[in-house]
Amino acid sequence: MWSEALNLFREYMGTGLLTVWFVLSLAYLWVREKDESVRILFVYMPVVVLLLYFNPLFAELVFRMAEEEIYYRILWLLPVTLVNAYTVLHIFGQAWGRQTAGGKKARLKKGFACGGAVLGMGAVLAVSGSYVYSNPNFVKAQNFYHVPDSVVHICDAIVVPGREVMAVFPLELVQYVRQYTPLVCMPYGREMMVERWNYDSDLCTAMEAEEVDMEELAALVRQEDCHFCILRADKVILGDPKDYGWILVDEIDGYVIYRDPARELTVPGRK
């Protein structure tokens, strides 16, 4: 338990630099903060939280109740950003409040020195962290739904108003499909992308194979009752989909949509 908690803590810290600033801030506030209410919230509480977090008995209790991988959320009780910001202000508040001998020129000099120090401290905090928008998971949104355009276009092409359709998609699209529309169901979804969940699907394996074997794929698609099969346009296919009764519906944004007419697709209210 303790080692798992420690591993999660290491992962939570990232490079660890901001945590170092946080610990230094705690130490500074422990010595210099006079307001007891702030001491309780910004010093004593984080210390108690850390003691509890690393307590093997407490960890075991939480691990039993919840998933191990979310234990790190206990660390959200450490107000890292707030404590770091408050400490910087505390330091400069004290420096600014000190009496300066001399006239206006000396005060101006002190103002510039403090301003420079604040900028320096800001730069140190920025360099210690990581710019959130440089995260590779951020991409320019293609539409007002924040899902790829290809998903929007494919779903619009296959959706039948008033009923659900079953379609199998390449893995890179599965996590977006049902965010855009619940009318498109899938034989497998995002669960296939998380290795530690150990999900397995023959259809997924057949879809993601370097060369798609049509005979195998057609049988699996039929077995899963899919109305549509969406394949990457550049996918190497062994066999001709038409030989298996598939109808080419459209080619959109680098994906080919096939309809397997073996599964009936009646529109409610239409004969």
Place this chain on the structure above:
Amino acid sequence: MAVQLLILALFLLVVPVLAGSIFARTDRGSGSLLFRWVSGQFLLWMGFQLICVPLILRERSFGNVSALFLGYTAALALLASAAEIRRLARGASLPAWSLGRFFRGRQPVEAALWLLFWGLFLFQMVQAVRLAYADGDDAYYVAVSVLTEESGTMYQRIPYTGLTTGLDTRHSLAPFPLWISFLSRVSGMRTVSVAQVVLPLVLIAMAYAVFGLLGRRLFPEKGWKLPLFMLFVELGVIFGDYSIYTVENFMIARSRQGKAALGSIVLPFLFLVLLGLLKKLQEKEKIPPSMYLLLGAAAVSACLCSTLGALIVCMGVGIVGILGAVSYKRPGVLAPMALSCLPCVCYALLYLFLEG
């Protein structure tokens, strides 16, 4: 689209501000628009959780939840409006905010710091619309919102695939995605747009509102300290991506997920209420019952956001409560604080019972 946005503004801005007037006399600064907005939203979240979970467990339709919550929202808004009108009749003034008044009388350094803060804030708002964050968990949470709004069933289908399943009790105790479904249903906007575009704007702004209220409590005097504090908080958020687990990462990248709201709004708000409570203990003032109600609202909202929220809030309240009671020799404060955590204990027990 304009009408949909106006309806969303009504439910996410106007109604919470109205509802929050109930807490207008709870603490120093609690009459401000920001405090009313945030505390009102917590009251609404509390109501949603209390209405939603029993109906999910009884496998009722989402239409029932929607109608009941709409009734609760309307009743709260009417009650709060009546109370506000009574206060105005007694000579109280309405809280107001204007850009001119905000900058009037400020020193140049202070005004420049505020300008810098607002500039960076605006940048984050633009980025929230301009950039999409590819997060696998959205395939669950956003899909739950979309599915619920469309099908009317709650946690009875696998969101990844759409296939029917038994009631998902684990996730159903924290139905934050269903609140998104509600917003989509009342506004008529597509659920995915509400979740991915509109809510990040509102929830990131709300997180900064809570930080601002905390800053105002820590630096009550007018001057350069509050804007500089806010700037450093902003720096911490913008450069807070040092790991994928940080609150700051969740706040900017995954704001539509309940756990992000827990870390970036509910817990900072809990700190704000606890700080106010500690200050009252320090100044030997009487603690108004509305403060405990706020604690309770934060606790129930934490349960709405994440099942682990119950434990985290109980830990926070418990630790600060015991430290405050010992430091200020006021053990009497512990009982009402424990009472405000009671809903969390009930949800935790329910979770253990259902998952057991």
